[in-house]
Amino acid sequence: MKNLILSLFLILANMNLLSAQSSNNPTEQEIINLSKQKWQWMADKKSEELADLFDAQSMFVHMGGAWGKEQELNIIKSGGIWYKKADIHDVSVKLIGNTAIVLNRITLLAVVGGNEVTNPFMVTEVYIKENEEWKLGSLSFTKLMTSEK
Template sequence: MKTIFFSLSLIFAAVNFCSAQTPVSAQVPTKAEQEVLDLSKAKWLWMSDKKVDTLNNLFVDRSVFVHMGGTWGKQRELDVIKSGSIRYKKAEIYTASVNIFGNTAILLNDIDLVAVVGGNEVVNPFMVTEVYIKENGKWKMGSLTFSQLRRPVKLKIDK
């Protein structure tokens, strides 16, 4: 009888613990979190459309960019986008979450990125880490890091 009671207690506790955990993606974002999420989505479009002037205003002067092929600063990232040496065609976002710590926001995007690199179209699954800093009431990007995922590409591309 004690064993049954103990087992039922453990099951009850496990169910309560699991139901108390709310996945990050299921939480309703705060106003500030939504601002960062919206800015990130817009940034992907600006990169695709080569809106270098808009991106210049988004990136802080000492921003850093980590790609599969190297790490560089703001000016080189803008030059890469403008020249098309990396052409960001489409970022298909599957999940996005943001955590804000004071004036710093860290955003994670699980994406498939369609890009043209060295004249070849490639599709890669990435977890992209974006760091934003709030300066004078506006969010600015301080860092963008691409980490390739081991999952298969989810995006279906018509050729």
């Protein structure tokens, strides 16, 4: 009897966990997937895909400065910054009309100026939906003072 009750409890606990994990609506999930894809394109230096994703007026804020789309793409192409791997720990999406604000808490492994560095960041991404297509309008890195995962 104890085993039956314990098994039933574990099944119910797993069902609650699964429903909590899938609580994003379809648009939020679409944005989360797009954000993850963007990190992979950045790691793979896929500048053509990124050029399509980045809005013509997009802005990028880094620890070393802020600049627009063309400079960001040139930095990625040249290897000035190589976003080797973004370990995503937490992600949240807020939808406001045709705008999506994504917060990613990540640990970023990157090569900057030939030096491999690892930093914890809260990254803010702003996407705008135009003509049924999401475009990245802003990407901002805020370095966190803790490296907790």
